Amino acid sequence: MAVFRRQRSPQLFSSRPAGALRTLLMICMSIMLMVYDHQTGRLKQIHAALATVVWPVQAIVDAPHSLLTWAGDKLATHRSLVAENTQLRSQVLQQDAALQQFAALQQENQRLRDLMQAAAQISGRVSEATILSAALDPYRHLVVIDKGSHDGVYEGQTVLDAFGIVGQVTRADPLASEVTLVSDPGQAIQVEVNRTGLRTLAVGNAELTQLTLPYITNSADLKEGDLIVTSGLGGHYPPGYPVGYITHFERDPAEPFAHVTARTAADLNRGREVLLFWPSQPLPQVELPPKPAPVVKTKKKK
């Protein structure tokens, strides 16, 4: 039937089924959504609803991996379990020994800080989350974790792993959340060099496990292998957590700043377990000088 009707259509480039008006409407809606999402980040309900719709897809994609992990756990032999147990036990002992020193150091640090009247270090509680093995936009460094706002995850939350800062939660949906890694090309993190206290910014680039430090002067005291930690300025990350290690420091007299790159401390390309961090007190916010005129009312957190 439809074939006959279609033959009546006189022109080859039929614009009938598309409907110019409908196409235009959809284009306008997409652009409006994008602008609104980018400017205000206030489309949480729509996002949450859509995330619930696509959650089965994420579950399907993650199924083989979690199945393998589960099977691996089930089929582990007695001997390998015993070996693992022994190894873990010795690891716990070693870490306990290190912790004894840590408690003393923490006390001493607190006393010194009190003497200097500096703010106390931020501590907090952490909880485990697993990275789902879903591939996201290949041009960004994002991962999805299996904890969402139902588990208390919130936007802007710091995500760690056993070695350092992984990134921050950029979207908390009910069942899963999206984490932007520190190495994302759109991310910058406030850091300081642990050895010298030099404060600067580390920004992501194309490499998954690499950071660029674009604002290090040529005269800076820096060497390869230096640890960089979060400085806590800006109030997005708690201070004192490892971010990376300097891998390359090249002075360039022709340019105002040196070429500095760092390797991320966190195991960004292999790790599957991450830790969500809830600070025990609100992170200190830096007071910004008042703006001359309010341009935008609410600004999206970067």
Added chain:
Amino acid sequence: MRELSAPRGIWVIAASYVLALVLTTWPLPQWAESFRPAWVPLVTVYWCLWLPERVGVIVAFLAGLLVDTLSGTLLGEHALALVLVAWAALWMHLQVRVFPWWQQCVVVAGILALNAFVLFWVDGMLGYTLGAGTRLVPVLVSAAIWPWVLQVMSRAHQRYHVG
């Protein structure tokens, strides 16, 4: 508007999109990532060419929102790209249907280049200029696998009398 008979086999269309979404987010090793075909645009092109009464810009828009949610991009980015893909496919669907397979591949490459360009353009405005050189690789891969996509999709299309 042309009057339509009761829809049949809508679930096949839905299943094709679910499969495309799964393939879009299926984890691949880092090196293979830039060769991943654009599955959702391919499926959209197929349905817009062969079933324009059912699948058009609105389905493309909704599918785009799902892709945006899955891949963590700005809400509306893939939606805009897919609406344009659907529009282009609908605009020339009567012509492309009678093309030999290699000409169809060329057309598909063109449509997917439009898709890639929109994504690149929006990303560029957001400051994500990564991978500017490799954005065309998925377009070529998608165009190259078009004959197989066409085969599989039209088998399903005929087998379940989707209409």
